[in-house]
Amino acid sequence: MIEGLNAHLKDAFNITFKNESLLDEAFTQASYVNEHPGKNLKYYERIEFLGDAVLQFVVSEYIFKRYPKLPQGRLTRLRAAMVNEQSFASFARECDFDHFIRLGKGEEKANARQRDSLLCDIFESFVGALYMDQGVTAVITFADQVIFPKLDEGRFDEFFDHKTELQEVAQQNGPVTIDYELESEDGPDNDRTFRVAVTIDGTKLGEGVGHSKKAAEQTAARVALSQLKSQQG
C-alpha cells in the first residue's frame, strides 16, 4: 500500500477502494517497478489507457447535457479545453496526487514528480482505477467534485465563448440588443482591473471583473447566462 493515500482519498473525496491493489497500480510508474524487480509490481500505463477513455466519455456526456444548445464545434472545443495534459495535471495537483506517486530514483532526481505529463497520466490512471473498482457513477461523483465545478469558476472561460452563447440563448425568441459597458477601470498600468456590465434590451443582467476588458466581458456574459437560465427554469 502507498502510505497515506487511502486516508487522503477518504478525507478529500469520501472514496474508499475495495481493491487497493488497483490504487497501487495507478500511482506507480514503470521506473519504480524496474527498481524493485521480483516484487511483481504493476505500473499505471494500461489503467491510464482506460481512465483516459472514461474521462473523455464522462466529460463529453456532462457538457452535452449541460449545454443543450451548444453546437458540435463548440462542444468539441470546450472538451479539448477540459481534457488535455495541462488541465489534467492541474486537477492532479489540486487533488494532491503528486505526493503519492511511486517513482524511480532517476525520475525523482529529474523532478518528474512535478512534470505535467506525469501528473496528467496519474490523474487518468486514478480515474481508470476508480472506474474498475466502483464503476462510472463513482467517476461522475468524483468529476462533480474536481472537474465540473471548474466550469462555474470560469476555468475554461477563454476557450468557452460565453458572449457567443449569451447571444444564442438570448435571441432564441427573436432579436434583442446586447450591450457591454465598461463601468470602471482601476489599479496601476501593469495590474489594471476592468469592471464590465452586460445589458439585454437595457436591463442589466450581469457584471464581470477581469484583467482585460475581454475577460471581464466573458465573465459578465457567463453571469448573465446563468441568470437567463434560472429565469427560463
Added chain:
Amino acid sequence: MIEGLNAHLKDAFNITFKNESLLDEAFTQASYVNEHPGKNLKYYERIEFLGDAVLQFVVSEYIFKRYPKLPQGRLTRLRAAMVNEQSFASFARECDFDHFIRLGKGEEKANARQRDSLLCDIFESFVGALYMDQGVTAVITFADQVIFPKLDEGRFDEFFDHKTELQEVAQQNGPVTIDYELESEDGPDNDRTFRVAVTIDGTKLGEGVGHSKKAAEQTAARVALSQLKSQQG
C-alpha cells in the same frame, strides 16, 4: 419517422427505440434540415459528438479487458485501428445505414451518401442516439454484434501484431521456440495464396492462409493464440 429504419433495426439488431425522434435526429444531415425550414428538424452533429465519446469508451474497455497482457502502446494502436473514419464507415455500410440517411439534394447529387466521412458520422450518431435512448449496455450489445466480432475475423490483423502477442503469451512461463513454416503456395503470380503453419516447440498450433506470407503468418499466430488461451483458461 424515417421509412423502414425502425423495422430494419428490429430485424437486424433486435433494437427498438423508445424515443424515435432521436433516431430521426441521428440520421438527418444539416443539408436536409436547411431544405425543410419550419419543420423544426434536428441534425445529427451534437448527437454524433456524444456517440464518438461513447464508442471510444466502449471499445477501450473491451480491448482493455479482452487483452489483459497487452501493453498500453499496443492497446492505443489497436484502438486507433478500430476507431477511425474508414472503419466506422465500413460498419455503417455493413449495417445498411447508408440507405436511411436524410440528405439535402445538393449533397445527394454530390454522392455524399457513399462518402466515408458522412457514413462515419452516422455510425457515431446512431450510437449516440442508442446511448441516449437505452444506455451503455445497449451500446455494448450492439458493438458485440457489429464491432467486436471483427477482431476474431481478422479485420484488424495488420494493425494488431498477433505474432508479437503469441511470443509474449507463449513465453510467459519461460522461453519456447516458435516457428512459421510455409506449407504451400498456389495460384497465379498476381493472385498467389500462401498457407503457413505455426509450431511452438515442434507442436503445430495453428494454420493461416493469406495473399502474402506475412498475412498468412499473422492469421496463423491468431489461431495459435486462441488455442493457447482456450488451453489456459
